[in-house]
Structures are given as structure tokens and as C-alpha cells.
Amino acid sequence: MGLERKIWEMFLCVSVLALSASFAQAESYTLERAVKDAQVQDPWLIGSMKRQESLEALSIESGSLPDPSVSLGIANLPIDTLDFSQEGMTQFKVGVSQMFPRGKTLSLKREKLQNLSEMQPHAREDRNAQVAVTVSQLWLDAYKSEQTIRLIEDDRALFEHLVDVAQSSYTTAAGKTRQQDLVRAQLELTRLDDRLTRLRQQRDMALARLGEWLGNPSISLSENTSLGNLIPLSAPELIGASDLSQKLRQLSESLSRHPKIKSLDKKIKAFDSGVRVAKQSYKPQWGVNASYGYRDQTPMGDDRSDFFSVGVSFDVPLFTGKRQDKKVQSANAELEAVKTERALILRQLKSGYDAAEAKHVRLSERKSLFDTRLLKEMAEQAEASLSSYTNDDGDFAEVVRARIAEINARIEALHVDIEIQKNIAQLNYFQAGK
Structure with a gap:
């Protein structure tokens, strides 16, 4: 028993040390740092660079002449004596032949592969923009859960106060407080605790998904974060612009510079070279041969x-x-298919931007409504209902409902602020070519 106890104590010590080390290694990430680290550590970028390297090597190989052919042989050897000097036509032959591809096939094949390799830098730029959106949304999800937890924890004291008020009123029989009011107050306090547990679960899940991109399973969010200018809008002049024609022109120019579209432009050039390679098949293929006997x-x-x-x-x-x-x-046909792909992607980018812009406008309207009226009115309603109850002129259930409505309104206002930041990250993706 003594040995088993020592082993168990050693195990507990090791576990505590490991847990302490994991907390000690937890790094705090701002949104900007999380995005930059995720982009630097993205293994997809390494694969893209290797694909580019492969295509560049193939372009050099495809632009080279095929290897010459060398032949060795004995011609006209008499089979009766196998005497090399017997007949005048008997000879030892060495031949060399070289084939030349049709027309400009070599240079066009090299041009095609070179254009395909030049797609990769634009693909990496697009990937970085996508990673920025994904990591921003994961970071903001974790931040939303964390800030919601803080709001509820701050307001939990109000519900504890309501429980105390109901308890005091019930025990002294000084007011109209009933036992069910006391139970209701305690129930809402318990529901807040359950809500906090679910929010902590959501936060931990978001941090785990974020940690996958950062290559760090133990991370936390920076506490010094303000949602004001967390993600600056890359093209604020396009949002709600009054001159529609100018806006459409600027948006079209910006989307045509998007890295995804630039990548497809390189692909179109590559397939155009493929068409010219195919047309070289109408030209003859030449070969030169020489031999010495x-x-x-x-x-x-x-x-x-x-x-x-x-x-x-x-x-x-x-x-x-x-x-x-x-x-x-x-x-x-392949060339036209790629052109169709470009038109489709451009349409998707335009549609995605329009949807994100419409969402941004409505979210801004909701934020203005929360900031100017809704939060203030909810707070006034909660105070009025509590004051009415304490003066024996109100219902306790109404006090609880008003407090819950106020908390939900503050949480919803926070969520609107965070959704605006998510929306800005999405809008900035469409302006990645700006």
C-alpha cells in the first residue's frame, strides 16, 4: 500500500506539473497576430511553391529538343564466310538522327507551362486572403463567447440581488412576494449558470479550431481588444456610394484584380498557348540523319x-x-471552358460582395438602433419594473423578464458589433486585389 501510494502521489505531481506547463505555454493572440501567424504557418503555401517549382522545371524540359538517336550496325556482311573484307559493300555503320518538333511547338509548350506556373503566386495570394477571413471569424467567435461570458458574469450580481430582494420580502411578509417568485428568481440564476457553461464550451471549441491554424493547442485571446477599428474596411468608399455607375465601375475594376481572377487569367493564357500548340500539328515534322560507313x-x-x-x-x-x-x-473547347470558369467566378465574387455589402448596411443600422435607443430603453424598463416592484406596485415576474430582456439586448448588441467585424473581414476578401 505504501508503494502504491507513493506511485499515485508521483502521478498526481507529474499531472499537476504538466497542467501547469500547458497553462504556462498558453500564448495570448491579438486578431492581427493570429492572422499573420496562420498565414506564415499554412502548409498549403509550401505545396503551392513546390507545384510552381515543378511546373517551371517542366517548362524548361518541354522547351528542349528531343535527344538525338545513335545507331550502330554492320551492313552487307556475307553470310557464307562472315568475312568483313570479302565484299566491297560490307561496312560498319555509325548513324545519328535528330528530330525537330513541328513549327513552334517547343516554345509554345514552354510558354504554356510557364503560364501555369505563374498561376501559383496569385493562388497563394488568394489563399492568404481566405485564411485571413477564416482565422478572423474563428478569433471573433471565441471573442464573442468570451465577452458574452463577461457580460453575464457582470449581470449575475443583479439576479443575485433579485434573489435577495425576493427572499427579504418573502420572509418579512412586507410585500406581495410569493414563494413562486423566490423560486423563479433562483431558477433564472441557475439558468444563467447553465448559459455560462454552454458559452464556455463554445469558446473552448472556437479556441481549439483556431489553435489548429496556429499550430498551438494552448492559446488565449488578448484582453486589450477594442472592436472599434479591429478590422479596417479596405474600401469604405464603395459602401453605400451614391453614384451607382462609378461604384459599379470601381467594383468591377477591383474584382478583375482579385488574385483568383488573376490566376484564371494566367490559366487562360496557358490554354491559349495550348490552342496554338495544337495548330502546329498541321505543320510537318522534320528530321535530319547522317551516317558513316x-x-x-x-x-x-x-x-x-x-x-x-x-x-x-x-x-x-x-x-x-x-x-x-x-x-x-x-x-x-478547353480554352472556352476556362473562360466560362472565369466568368462564373467573377459573377460569384460580385454576388458575394453585394450580399456582404447589404448585410453590412443592415448591421450598421442595427448597431445605430442599439446604441441610440434600444439599450437605453431596455435599461429604463428594467429599472422601472424593479422600482415598481419594490413599491409593491408591480409583479416580480415582470421584473425578471425585464432584467433578462436587458441582458439579452446587451448581448445582442455585442453580437451585432462582432458580426460587423466578421462582415468587414468578408468584404476585405472581395477587395483582396485592391
């Missing part, structure tokens, strides 16, 4: 002259209906 001396010892041969070969693409024509047709 060595002959031995005659049986009498006289020298024989060696042979040298040179020639040119080429094919003649006469029957193009089922080969070259279809090849060009296929390349043109």
Missing part, C-alpha cells in the same frame, strides 16, 4: 573508300479531318 581493305590489301550518307525526313499531314482538326477543336 567504314569499309575494310580488299583481300589484296587495297584500301576501300568509306561511305558517308546524309538525309532529311519529314511527314506530310494530309489527312487532317480526324486528327489535327479534332485536336485543335478540343484545345479550343
Whole structure:
């Protein structure tokens, strides 16, 4: 038993130390730092750079001539004696041949692969913009839960005060307080505790998802955070602009510079080069060959002259209906498909921006309503109901409802502020090419 107790105590000590170390290693992240760290640590970017490196290497390889062919052989060797010097036509031959691709095939293939490789920097820029949106939303989700917890914890004292007021009024029988009022007050306090537990669960889940992007399982949020200018709007002049035609022109120009569209522009250039590669199939393919034939001396010892041969070969693409024509047709179809993809992505970006802008306008209206009227009126209603109750002129249930409504309004106002920041992050993504 003594040994088992020592082992158990050692285990507890190790567990406490490990837990303390995990808390000690917890890092505090501002939104800006979280976005930058997530972008730096994104393994997708490394894969993109490797794809670009691969395509650049292939472009160099595809622009090179094919290797020449070398042939070695013995020609016209008599089979009766296998004597190399018996016949005058017997010779040892060395030949070299070189094929030349059709037209400008090499340079066009290299151009196509080079354009495909140049897609990757724009793809990485788009990825960084997407990561900024994703990490911002995860950070803001955790921040929303954390700030909601603080609001409820601050207001929990009000419900504790209500319980005390109901308890005092009930025990002294000085007012109209009933036992069910006391139970109701305690019930709402318990429901607040349950709500806090659920919010802590949401916060911990958001922090865990955020930690995946940051490569750190133990993180916390910076306490010195103000929602005022947390995420600056990249193009504030476009929101609610009065000159619609100018706004549409500026938006169209901005979206056409979006990294996703730039990447597709490079892809279109690559497939356009593919069409020109296909058209080179109408041109002949040339080849050059040369050979040297060595002959031995005659049986009498006289020298024989060696042979040298040179020639040119080429094919003649006469029957193009089922080969070259279809090849060009296929390349043109692929090019048009990519152009259609670009138009579709551009339409999606425009639609996404319009939806995000409409949401921003309505969220701003809600924020103004909360700031100027709703929060103030909710607080006045709660104070009035409590004052009426303490003067024996009100219902306790109404006091509780008013307090709950006030807390919910303050929480909703916080959520509106955070949704505005999320919305700005989304709007900034559409302006990534600005």
C-alpha cells in the first residue's frame, strides 16, 4: 500500500506539473497576430511553391529538343564466310538522327507551362486572403463567447440581488412576494449558470479550431481588444456610394484584380498557348540523319573508300479531318471552358460582395438602433419594473423578464458589433486585389 501510494502521489505531481506547463505555454493572440501567424504557418503555401517549382522545371524540359538517336550496325556482311573484307559493300555503320518538333511547338509548350506556373503566386495570394477571413471569424467567435461570458458574469450580481430582494420580502411578509417568485428568481440564476457553461464550451471549441491554424493547442485571446477599428474596411468608399455607375465601375475594376481572377487569367493564357500548340500539328515534322560507313581493305590489301550518307525526313499531314482538326477543336473547347470558369467566378465574387455589402448596411443600422435607443430603453424598463416592484406596485415576474430582456439586448448588441467585424473581414476578401 505504501508503494502504491507513493506511485499515485508521483502521478498526481507529474499531472499537476504538466497542467501547469500547458497553462504556462498558453500564448495570448491579438486578431492581427493570429492572422499573420496562420498565414506564415499554412502548409498549403509550401505545396503551392513546390507545384510552381515543378511546373517551371517542366517548362524548361518541354522547351528542349528531343535527344538525338545513335545507331550502330554492320551492313552487307556475307553470310557464307562472315568475312568483313570479302565484299566491297560490307561496312560498319555509325548513324545519328535528330528530330525537330513541328513549327513552334517547343516554345509554345514552354510558354504554356510557364503560364501555369505563374498561376501559383496569385493562388497563394488568394489563399492568404481566405485564411485571413477564416482565422478572423474563428478569433471573433471565441471573442464573442468570451465577452458574452463577461457580460453575464457582470449581470449575475443583479439576479443575485433579485434573489435577495425576493427572499427579504418573502420572509418579512412586507410585500406581495410569493414563494413562486423566490423560486423563479433562483431558477433564472441557475439558468444563467447553465448559459455560462454552454458559452464556455463554445469558446473552448472556437479556441481549439483556431489553435489548429496556429499550430498551438494552448492559446488565449488578448484582453486589450477594442472592436472599434479591429478590422479596417479596405474600401469604405464603395459602401453605400451614391453614384451607382462609378461604384459599379470601381467594383468591377477591383474584382478583375482579385488574385483568383488573376490566376484564371494566367490559366487562360496557358490554354491559349495550348490552342496554338495544337495548330502546329498541321505543320510537318522534320528530321535530319547522317551516317558513316567504314569499309575494310580488299583481300589484296587495297584500301576501300568509306561511305558517308546524309538525309532529311519529314511527314506530310494530309489527312487532317480526324486528327489535327479534332485536336485543335478540343484545345479550343478547353480554352472556352476556362473562360466560362472565369466568368462564373467573377459573377460569384460580385454576388458575394453585394450580399456582404447589404448585410453590412443592415448591421450598421442595427448597431445605430442599439446604441441610440434600444439599450437605453431596455435599461429604463428594467429599472422601472424593479422600482415598481419594490413599491409593491408591480409583479416580480415582470421584473425578471425585464432584467433578462436587458441582458439579452446587451448581448445582442455585442453580437451585432462582432458580426460587423466578421462582415468587414468578408468584404476585405472581395477587395483582396485592391
